[in-house]
Amino acid sequence: METISVTWILLDGTRKSVAVETGGNLMQAALDNGIDGIVGQCGGSLACATCHVVVEEAPSALPEIAPDEDDMLDMAEPERLPESRLSCQLVALPELDGIVLRVP
Amino acid sequence: MSTAPIYEIDPKTFWKDPYPDLKRMRAEAPIAYVPQLGATLLTRRDDIFENEKKIEIFSSDQPQGLMTVLMGQNLMRKDGAAHMAERKAIFPSVSPKTVKSVWKAQFETETAKALEELRPLGRADMVKDIAKRVSGEALKAITGLTNMSWQEMDRVSQGMIDGCANYAGDPEVEARCHDCTGSIDRHIDGMMPLLRETPDSSMLSVQMQAGLPEEAVRANIKLTISGGQNEPRDVIAGLVWTMLTHPEQLALVRDGKATWLQAFEEYARWISPIGMSPRRVARRYEAKGVTFEPEDRVFLMFGSGNRDEAAFEDPERFDVTRDTSQSIAFGAGPHFCAGAWASRCLIAEVALPMIFENLPGLALAGEVPFGGWAFRGPLEMPVTWGTIVS
Numbered sequence: 001m002e003t004i005s006v007t008w009i010l011l012d013g014t015r016k017s018v019a020v021e022t023g024g025n026l027m028q029a030a031l032d033n034g035i036d037g038i039v040g041q042c043g044g045s046l047a048c049a050t051c052h053v054v055v056e057e058a059p060s061a062l063p064e065i066a067p068d069e070d071d072m073l074d075m076a077e078p079e080r081l082p083e084s085r086l087s088c089q090l091v092a093l094p095e096l097d098g099i100v101l102r103v104p
Numbered sequence: 105m106s107t108a109p110i111y112e113i114d115p116k117t118f119w120k121d122p123y124p125d126l127k128r129m130r131a132e133a134p135i136a137y138v139p140q141l142g143a144t145l146l147t148r149r150d151d152i153f154e155n156e157k158k159i160e161i162f163s164s165d166q167p168q169g170l171m172t173v174l175m176g177q178n179l180m181r182k183d184g185a186a187h188m189a190e191r192k193a194i195f196p197s198v199s200p201k202t203v204k205s206v207w208k209a210q211f212e213t214e215t216a217k218a219l220e221e222l223r224p225l226g227r228a229d230m231v232k233d234i235a236k237r238v239s240g241e242a243l244k245a246i247t248g249l250t251n252m253s254w255q256e257m258d259r260v261s262q263g264m265i266d267g268c269a270n271y272a273g274d275p276e277v278e279a280r281c282h283d284c285t286g287s288i289d290r291h292i293d294g295m296m297p298l299l300r301e302t303p304d305s306s307m308l309s310v311q312m313q314a315g316l317p318e319e320a321v322r323a324n325i326k327l328t329i330s331g332g333q334n335e336p337r338d339v340i341a342g343l344v345w346t347m348l349t350h351p352e353q354l355a356l357v358r359d360g361k362a363t364w365l366q367a368f369e370e371y372a373r374w375i376s377p378i379g380m381s382p383r384r385v386a387r388r389y390e391a392k393g394v395t396f397e398p399e400d401r402v403f404l405m406f407g408s409g410n411r412d413e414a415a416f417e418d419p420e421r422f423d424v425t426r427d428t429s430q431s432i433a434f435g436a437g438p439h440f441c442a443g444a445w446a447s448r449c450l451i452a453e454v455a456l457p458m459i460f461e462n463l464p465g466l467a468l469a470g471e472v473p474f475g476g477w478a479f480r481g482p483l484e485m486p487v488t489w490g491t492i493v494s
Contacts (some may be wrong), residue, residue: 018344039429042440045191050429055294075200075445 004097008035009038009056012102020047020092026101027037027088037103044088057100062090078104106402107145108386110173111136122379123420126408135394143395143401149409149432155391156404156437157181162383164439169382171268174281175330176323180439187429187438191241193314194324197246197307200445206305206445207245211454214241219462223489227469230485235340236333236460241279242450243332245419246443247325247409248299249291251275260284261333264326269478288326328443335377336447338481340455345472346422347480353424354460362424368452372433373411374422379407380478381435406432407480465490 003019006029008015011092020029030038030051039050055062062085062088065073067087087101111133113125116138126147129136134148146152155162164183166172196202199377216238220227222457241252249257287301292308299309307328311321347354347367356362364373385400411419415430434441441447460466470486 039114041432041434041436045188045440046195047440047442047444048434068192068199071199071201081467 002094004075004092004094004099006092006096007098007100008033008038008053009100009102011037015100019039022092024092025088026053026090026092026099030087032093032097035048035103038087040088042088044074046086046088049073049076049086052080052104053085053087053090053101054104055083055085055099057098058096059098060095062096075076076104080100106135106137106394106396106400108135108137108144108256110132111138111145113138113140115140118477119475121474122407122480123411124246126405126411129409130412135392138358143180143189143403144396145403145405145408146424147405147408147412149397149412149415151392152404152406152409152432153436156381156383156435156439159438161386161389161396162402163386164383165386166382169384170270171327171330173324174278175264176265176319178320178323178327180327180331182253183438190324191438193311193316194307194442197305197310198315198446199444200304203449204446206447206452207242208243211242211450212458214245214387215454215458216462218400219458222315223462225326226490227486230344230487231337231341231482231485235337235455238340238450238455239333240337241336242446243329246307246332246446247328248295248304248308249288249325249329252287252291256287258333258337260287261329264330265334267480268330285326288329289322292322292325293397308341315375330424331378331441332443332446332483334423334479335443337449338367338377338479339371339447339451340376340459341482341485342375342474343367343446343451343456343464344459344483344487345468345485346371346374347456348466348487349469352423353467356424359461363452364456365448365452366428367424367456368448369428370424370434371432373416373426373428373431374410375474376407376418376433377479377482378433378435378441379476379480380405396405406435407477463489 002022006020007015007017017035031040040081041050042048044055046068069086111129129147135142164181179187215238236258237254240257243257244250262286272279277400292296300488303309303313383402383403389396392459400446409432434444466489472485473483475483
């Protein structure tokens with residue numbers, strides 16, 4: 001199974017990089033790897049905004065924010081930034097190898 | 105039947121106060137078969153959080169379940185793509201944006217009207233006169249059944265809830281449930297032509313606009329009513345009671361050291377208005393030494409998970425400053441409550457602040473019994489307040 005490297009900058013500023021299998025979403029990857037601060041309550045059904053991340057470095061352009069994600073990001077805690085995304089909507093694709101996400 | 109250890113309960117005691125039994129279950133038998141309920145209960149927060157997402161095992165599709173039989177198959181009783189398609193269709197009626205831009209003003213208008221009418225009386229029952237009405241008016245707006253009275257909204261909601269919990273098959277309860285679903289269908293019949301003419305953001309209208317089959321539209325409206333009336337009602341009244349019995353917590357909110365939203369989230373954790381969600385085991389599965397067989401009935405005990413000592417420090421204490429991010433009051437996984445944002449707005453932004461602002465000197469004036477474990481809230485709540493002499 002192909003993997004990509006995903007790095008989270010944790011709440012205390014430390015970095016954690018893990019190999020994530022391609023095809024799944026980055027919210028699930030965070031839960032599987034015990035990333036504190038990513039709760040992922042709704043399991044990716046765009047209903048909770050508890051998988052909010054700030055994209056610090058993206059190796060290629062990310063998919064555009066769909067209206068439903070945009071709506072939900074408005075409710076994210078802490079307040080959204082221009083680089084904010086819901087990690088449930090980011091799929092681990094080969095072009096995202098090396099992506100760096102900050103837990104806000 | 106699963107191989108989980110057996111845990112016996114006294115149903116009456118459990119209904120009155122399920123927390124001592126749930127605490128024991130979490131400690132001694134976190135996955136337990138309760139013969140009195142005919143179900144295997146998951147009581148620990150992480151077990152629920154993890155397993156609710158395994159829809160291929162713990163399925164929401166329960167064709168023989170009372171809810172499906174009595175109310176039609178709604179989106180909460182579907183899984184996977186079928187569930188997501190309907191969920192997407194209803195999103196425009198309950199999205200945070202719609203709640204803010206459309207429903208909030210209506211919540212405020214109706215709550216203000218109720219409080220203005222009651223204020224000169226100086227006393228009321230917080231459950232029956234205020235919470236029921238505020239909740240019912242909000243639900244009328246969101247569902248699109250504006251041709252229904254708030255009293256009827258509460259009646260039909262309760263009738264369906266009772267019908268869905270009628271495991272003993274009491275014919276009277278079943279007949280009342282049919283009467284309630286019949287009433288909803290007649291109100292839907294009344295609104296459909298108007299909404300065809302003038303579409304809006306209501307649940308009925310957005311489903312029609314999305315072209316969902318009428319059968320699904322009707323079932324989802326019934327689901328919204330069965331789930332959208334009692335929870336806000338129980339939380340509005342329950343949270344008022346909690347604040348009045350925890351004045352130091354009320355002071356934190358009044359002094360701006362905590363928000364009503366924090367108080368709301370903490371109450372929903374502490375006394376979860378939905379304490380349980382049922383699942384049907386779709387295929388043989390083993391977890392933590394317990395084997396589940398196909399067609400086993402499983403109850404995910406949210407109310408217990410939210411008092412799990414492993415997830416919350418001193419979980420039986422009500423503390424508005426607590427980090428509630430581990431709470432599963434709205435569920436966990438694909439069936440996460442679609443009405444979460446509407447309820448946060450109705451309760452934390454509108455009802456609670458307006459009640460405390462408009463009823464100065466609000467105080468309890470009698471006993472406040474609580475009941476229920478699947479749905480839990482205060483049953484009655486006499487209150488008084490100071491009247492303004494002009």
